[in-house]
Amino acid sequence: MTRKSVWIVLGAVLFWVSLTIAQEPVHNIDAQKHPNLRQAQNQIVSAYHYIDAAQKDNDWDMEGHAAKAKTLLVQASNELKEAAEIANKGHK
Numbered sequence: 583m584t585r586k587s588v589w590i591v592l593g594a595v596l597f598w599v600s601l602t603i604a605q606e607p608v609h610n611i612d613a614q615k616h617p618n619l620r621q622a623q624n625q626i627v628s629a630y631h632y633i634d635a636a637q638k639d640n641d642w643d644m645e646g647h648a649a650k651a652k653t654l655l656v657q658a659s660n661e662l663k664e665a666a667e668i669a670n671k672g673h674k
């Protein structure tokens with residue numbers, strides 16, 4: 583195996599690990615200040631849990647698509663938090 587091949591395999595493994603152990607989205611938006619953003623975040627958390635249940639029901643055999651969807655949901659939740667923080671700066 584060439585050095586380049588080793589790096590490609592290592593990169594693929596690290597990518598797969600990052601998808602499978604992605605952090606779970608959290609509720610971290612103030613519902614009093616941003617009720618719509620908080621509700622959207624609630625739906626993201628719910629979707630994440632449904633995907634997790636589907637993975638377990640299918641013995642995790644979804645060719646990585648469910649794991650990628652969960653990673654994207656974490657990203658979406660983080661983006662909503664950023665949106666709330668930007669809105670907070672505008673209302674000082």
